[in-house]
Amino acid sequence: MxxxxxxxxxxxxxxxxxxxxxxxxxxxxxxxxxxxxxxxxxxxxxxxxxxxxxSGRNGAADIIVLPTKVTAMNDGYVVEFAANNRAGNSVAAVEIKGELRDGEEVVEESSVTIDYIPQMSDRKGALIFRSDPKTYELRVSASGYSEP
Structure with missing residues (x-):
């Protein structure tokens, strides 16, 4: 069974x-x-x-500012620029200063702050002047920044 x-x-x-x-x-x-x-x-x-x-890219910022275009407005002139951060450091609160000069005399100043420019990159902006930049010597440069 x-x-x-x-x-x-x-x-x-x-x-x-x-x-x-x-x-x-x-x-x-x-x-x-x-x-x-x-x-x-x-x-x-x-x-x-x-x-x-x-690589040693982390050093002081190397900001180059070049004017790119001047445009006439109703009550002034707009100077567009490109700010290039060539260093390995990002920067914040970049103060861009523009001057119109007649020889050693500063005729007019203008400034703008760019919030942030990353490393190895460009940012664009503009300065506004009352006088025509074409009749004076135009100097545009970065005058200061902070670390982000």
Missing amino acids: NKGPTKGNMQENFRSKNEETTRKPGTSVTEWIVAGVSCLALLAVLGYLILDGL
Whole structure:
């Protein structure tokens, strides 16, 4: 009389099914490829950060201001300029000062503050004068900044 599978047969069936579904011990090829790509990405990021830190770009700001266009308005003249931060430091509250000069005499002054100039980038702005900048010597420069 056989009522069904015995306890011994059930254990054998379970072991054989379990052995078929378990994977082989060790690391698969896909896991090695993912690990290699991840390692290369990590080394690239670390290399970039080390080179950036050792490059010595972090010094005083080097802001060059060049006038680009003069436009006449109803009651004055607008002098547009480009401020270029050539250094590795970002700067904030950059004071741009413009002067109209007749020889050594300053005829008129104007100034503007640029909120922020990131490292190695340009920002544009404008100064407003009442006198015509074309009839005088125009000097435009950065006169101060703060660290952000």
